[in-house]
Amino acid sequence: MVTDAEKSMAATLAAFFVAHRAEIVAPLLAAYKPTTGKQAHHAPSVQPGAAQCACHACKSPAGGGLDLEVQQELDRLLLKLDITSFEDLPAQVQADLLKVAKSGALLGAEQLASDMSAEAYDSLVNLVNERAVALAADRSAAMVGMKWVDGELIPNPNTLWRIDEGTRALIRSDVSQALQEGWSNSSLADTLMDPKHAAFSEARANMVARTELAKMDMQANTAAWKESGLVQEKIWLLAQNPCDQCTANAEQGAIPIDDEFDGGEMEPPQHPNCSCDLAPVVGD
Numbered sequence: 220m221v222t223d224a225e226k227s228m229a230a231t232l233a234a235f236f237v238a239h240r241a242e243i244v245a246p247l248l249a250a251y252k253p254t255t256g257k258q259a260h261h262a263p264s265v266q267p268g269a270a271q272c273a274c275h276a277c278k279s280p281a282g283g284g285l286d287l288e289v290q291q292e293l294d295r296l297l298l299k300l301d302i303t304s305f306e307d308l309p310a311q312v313q314a315d316l317l318k319v320a321k322s323g324a325l326l327g328a329e330q331l332a333s334d335m336s337a338e339a340y341d342s343l344v345n346l347v348n349e350r351a352v353a354l355a356a357d358r359s360a361a362m363v364g365m366k367w368v369d370g371e372l373i374p375n376p377n378t379l380w381r382i383d384e385g386t387r388a389l390i391r392s393d394v395s396q397a398l399q400e401g402w403s404n405s406s407l408a409d410t411l412m413d414p415k416h417a418a419f420s421e422a423r424a425n426m427v428a429r430t431e432l433a434k435m436d437m438q439a440n441t442a443a444w445k446e447s448g449l450v451q452e453k454i455w456l457l458a459q460n461p462c463d464q465c466t467a468n469a470e471q472g473a474i475p476i477d478d479e480f481d482g483g484e485m486e487p488p489q490h491p492n493c494s495c496d497l498a499p500v501v502g503d
């Protein structure tokens with residue numbers, strides 16, 4: 220079930236990227252003017268956590284070694300990206316999210332079946348099936364930094380891993396390099412329009428689908444546990460080769476079902492490509 224939904228959502232996202240990448244980058248390209256005589260002292264390092272440049276001209280704090288003027292121009296250009304088309308995505312991905320929300324809710328209920336009467340189990344399954352619709356709607360909107368209120372999408376800037384913000388971040392590195400090295404407008408256009416560009420690639424579509432559906436699955440599990448009234452606590456189960464944040468979540472042991480883990484998430488995934496799991500603590 221998850222695999223079919225994943226394929227379907229990845230295909231939807233990949234098609235979306237192909238259909239919209241030109242309109243997304245067009246306003247940025249229209250505003251981009253190659254600078255002359257502003258050659259970089261060095262290869263730009265804009266990746267978070269990248270080694271600091273040793274060049275004395277780049278000792279300014281923050282900004283990854285970018286001088287203030289370049290930084291300001293970069294910010295101005297990134298704001299030009301047209302990310303309004305991302306608002307089409309929630310409706311397109313909702314059916315796949317709903318499939319996974321329903322299977323996740325059912326699985327969450329099944330885990331508790333031996334602790335419940337057949338009657339209580341049946342009513343739990345009905346209840347969480349209804350809740351799954353709302354969960355899928357919430358998650359689909361959150362993917363583009365929105366939420367549904369009375370059938371309308373309105374901004375919800377606090378959501379994590381937004382596809383539109385992720386796109387901005389992935390484009391940022393190329394525009395920064397273009398500004399510093401004085402690329403022509405058409406070189407920047409070629410780079411941004413490359414089908415393999417990280418922002419619009421099939422690999423990214425797959426990653427987003429996998430991560431979003433994993434989140435949906437876990438949220439639906441947890442919703443079923445909560446509705447059952449049998450589960451007061453949850454435990455973060457680490458995947459292989461975990462990062463420090465996931466490790467910290469797991470080291471908390473059992474925490475109340477309504478609490479956030481150390482990393483600020485209610486359930487895995489903690490971040491894109493996280494494959495940690497969650498277990499309910501039943502009874503005492």
Ligand SMILES: [Zn+2]
Nearest residue numbers: 462465489493
């Ligand atoms: Zn992790």
Ligand SMILES: [Zn+2]
Nearest residue numbers: 465493494495
């Ligand atoms: Zn993890």
